[in-house]
Amino acid sequence: PHGADVTPDGKFIIVSGKLDTHTMVYSFEKIQKAIADKKFEGKDPYGIPIIAMKDALQAQVELGLGPLHTQFDKKPCWAYTSLYVDSQVARWDYCQGKVLDKLSVHYNIGHLLTMEGDSVDPKGRYLIALNKLAIDRFNPVGPLHPQNHQLIDISGDKMQLLYDMPLPMGRAALRGG
Numbered sequence: 704p705h706g707a708d709v710t711p712d713g714k715f716i717i718v719s720g721k722l723d724t725h726t727m728v729y730s731f732e733k734i735q736k737a738i739a740d741k742k743f744e745g746k747d748p749y750g751i752p753i754i755a756m757k758d759a760l761q762a763q764v765e766l767g768l769g770p771l772h773t774q775f776d777k778k779p780c781w782a783y784t785s786l787y788v789d790s791q792v793a794r795w796d797y798c799q800g801k802v803l804d805k806l807s808v809h810y811n812i813g814h815l816l817t818m819e820g821d822s823v824d825p826k827g828r829y830l831i832a833l834n835k836l837a838i839d840r841f842n843p844v845g846p847l848h849p850q851n852h853q854l855i856d857i858s859g860d861k862m863q864l865l866y867d868m869p870l871p872m873g874r875a876a877l878r879g880g
Contacts, residue, residue, distance in 0.1 A: 704718045704719060704720045705719055705720050705721050705770075705771050705772075706718070706719045706720075706770075706771050706772045706773055706784075707719075708772075708773045708774075708775075708821060710775065710782075710797065711775050711822065711823050711824065711825055712779075712823075713731065713823070714730065714731055714732065715728050715729060715730055715731065715761055715797060716728075716729040716731065717773045717782060717784075717797060719766075719770035719771055719772070719773065719784060720770070721769045721770070721771060721787055721788070722769075723770070724765050724766065724767060724768055724770070725763050725764060725765050725766070725770075726763075726764050726766050726770045726773070726784055726795075727760060727762075727763055727764075728760070728761040728762040728763070728764065728797045728800070729759045729760060729761060730759060730760070730761040733758060733759050733760075733761065734754060734759045736758075737754045737755075737758045737759060738752075738754070742754070742755070742758055743755075762797065762800035763800070764795060764797070764800045764801070764802070765802075766784055766786060766793040766795060766802060767786040767788075767789040767791055767793055767805065768786060768787075768788035768789040769786050769787030769788030769789060770784045770785070770786055770787075770793070771784070771785045771786075771787050771812075771813060771814075772784065772785050772813065772814050772815055773785075774815055774816060774817040774820030774821060774825075774827070774830065775817070775820050775821065775825045776794075776817065776820075776825055776827065776857065777824075777825045777826055777827065779798070780796045780797055780798035780799065781794065781795070781796060781797075781803070782794075782795055782796075782797050783795075783815060783817060783820070783830055783857070784815075785812040785813060785814065785815045785832070786805075786812065787811055787812060787813065788811075789805075789807075790807060790808055790809065790810050790811055790812060790834075791805045791806060791807050791808060791812070792805065792806050792808060792812065792815060792830065792832055792855065792862065793805050794806075794857070794862060804860075804861055804862055806855060806862040806863075806864065808832045808834055808853050808855075808864075809834060809851065809853070809867075810834055810835070811834060811835040812832045812833065812834050812835070813833055813834070813835050814833040815830055815831065815832050815833060816830065816831045816833070817829070817830045817831075817857065827857060828856065828857060828858040829854060829855065829856060829857060829858075829865075830854075830855040830857045830862070831852050831853070831854055831855070832852065832853040832855060833850075833852055834850060834851050834852065834853060835850055850869075851867055851868055851869050852867075852868040853866070853867055853868070854866040854868070
């Protein structure tokens with residue numbers, strides 16, 4: 704998997720991978736039950752017990768091409784996942800397992816941010832798409848093509864692009880401090 708995020712209520716793990724169109728929603732409760740019942744399929748090469756996917760999976764949601772990273776909304780069960788290959792942001796409901804909205808961005812989104820979107824109490828009304836390329840949107844700076852961030856309003860029923868921000872150098876990604 705490329706991204707693994709715990710939901711604000713701590714009940715689910717959201718797992719995405721660039722090579723699969725699906726995002727998986729795993730249930731902590733189901734995982735704990737499988738462990739308590741010693742319901743394993745075998746062991747990995749290091750001796751760690753393996754839980755069958757069917758025994759841990761809550762939902763499998765087809766979001767689009769190249770799902771990577773997820774942030775959460777203040778609305779219960781709502782999440783936002785970057786779709787790298789589709790160059791889109793997907794808004795979806797992980798409790799019901801359905802896509803609610805998609806918005807195209809420019810170009811090859813990686814990370815995304817909402818206010819406190821990876822905390823127990825998300826507050827966001829806005830999302831920032833951290834795009835890896837800005838093809839034909841801003842003038843190149845020397846031999847480099849600028850990357851860009853896009854500010855998106857997520858407060859309504861439909862996501863709405865508000866602003867493009869070019870970044871002359873560097874990589875549009877989260878940095879640990």
